[in-house]
Amino acid sequence: MTTIDSQQSLFSAESYFGTQTPPPTLDQDIAGVRSFVHRQRDLGRKVVLVTSGGTTVPLELNVVRFLDNFSAGTRGATSAEYFLKAGYAVIFMHRQFSLQPFSRHYSHSTNPFLDFLEIETTADTPRITATPSKYDHLLEVLTAYKSVQQAGLLHTLTFVTINDYLWLLRAVSQELSVLGRNALYYLAAAVSDFFLPRQKMSEHKIQSGKGSLLIEMDQVPKILQPLIDEWTPDGFIVSFKLETDPALLVPKARGALERYGHHLVIGNDLHRRKYEVVFVSRGHHGSAASDVTAHWLRISADAVDARGHAKEIEEDIVAELSKRHQAWVDGPQPRPPG
Ligand code: PMT
Numbered sequence: 001m002t003t004i005d006s007q008q009s010l011f012s013a014e015s016y017f018g019t020q021t022p023p024p025t026l027d028q029d030i031a032g033v034r035s036f037v038h039r040q041r042d043l044g045r046k047v048v049l050v051t052s053g054g055t056t057v058p059l060e061l062n063v064v065r066f067l068d069n070f071s072a073g074t075r076g077a078t079s080a081e082y083f084l085k086a087g088y089a090v091i092f093m094h095r096q097f098s099l100q101p102f103s104r105h106y107s108h109s110t111n112p113f114l115d116f117l118e119i120e121t122t123a124d125t126p127r128i129t130a131t132p133s134k135y136d137h138l139l140e141v142l143t144a145y146k147s148v149q150q151a152g153l154l155h156t157l158t159f160v161t162i163n164d165y166l167w168l169l170r171a172v173s174q175e176l177s178v179l180g181r182n183a184l185y186y187l188a189a190a191v192s193d194f195f196l197p198r199q200k201m202s203e204h205k206i207q208s209g210k211g212s213l214l215i216e217m218d219q220v221p222k223i224l225q226p227l228i229d230e231w232t233p234d235g236f237i238v239s240f241k242l243e244t245d246p247a248l249l250v251p252k253a254r255g256a257l258e259r260y261g262h263h264l265v266i267g268n269d270l271h272r273r274k275y276e277v278v279f280v281s282r283g284h285h286g287s288a289a290s291d292v293t294a295h296w297l298r299i300s301a302d303a304v305d306a307r308g309h310a311k312e313i314e315e316d317i318v319a320e321l322s323k324r325h326q327a328w329v330d331g332p333q334p335r336p337p338g
Contacts, residue, residue: 036152047176
């Protein structure tokens, strides 16, 4: 039997970054983010960082086995499209091979793109055309995709492991901090809570044949704390809370809000996440615990949008967030010290 013993060993963010090694492409990735952010700043655009997909925890340095976190990337990829429609520039930081904006409509498992194409055999040279019944939707998605690309509004980054994610999040947020209140953080990625520091990892594949496997994991530092307090103090920060017990959703979201003191926690239940979410935030009267409000957004399973397509709850999430973020941008600025 395989047993994993999760004992809480505490890493602060500082000790984490002091002992774990950065991903080899970090400098290159961040140079790309820097020029994207500066271009958007010069154009006066708001920028949202969308994190999406699950992080892995490798068990070996030459990795054969790893633990994974649940997330297809639907929430992040879908939201990114609505943020683009709402006029944001988007940094889409996602788990490699998870869903991405635009291409998500043609996911290999549910909607393989080859099924959208036909070979026209009447001409001398065979030509590829779109299946007539799919044409309008394909044209709509392709038009939006091309115009976003042409305008340089979408910058994509990938992570796989929790270590990639933490290094990238820190570096990206430091770059985004130059935008002050014009930066929005939409942290929808499913982030591992426990990891194996590289100093404790086996170099080679863990061998079987010795009976049970006991692995002691360390706790991943709660990265929201330094993000809010140090790396990007003026950004509008939205975190997500995923639960499987509906009764825990609001209390846990509320707990996260009170613990970190950021702007908003969006709670979602695993099985209802496509139809309802709850916005847990402070009201207008300061940070008193009693002032926390829970605002539900719901759609019915058969709802359609203005174009007659199946309605996506991310449309309403992004509309509500754009309003709240704008209120934050326009709100009273803190007085300069002294
Ligand atoms: O992609 P889909 O299949 O559509 O699924 C979307 C989703 C359900 C994964 C998404 O909507 C969601 O809920 N994402 C957050 C899930 C999660 O990791 O929850 P958490 O309780 O582990 O973390 C809560 C928040 O704290 C997250 O915003 C995370 O960014 C942050 N966190 C987590 C761990 C850690 N060490 N530091 C953090 O800051």
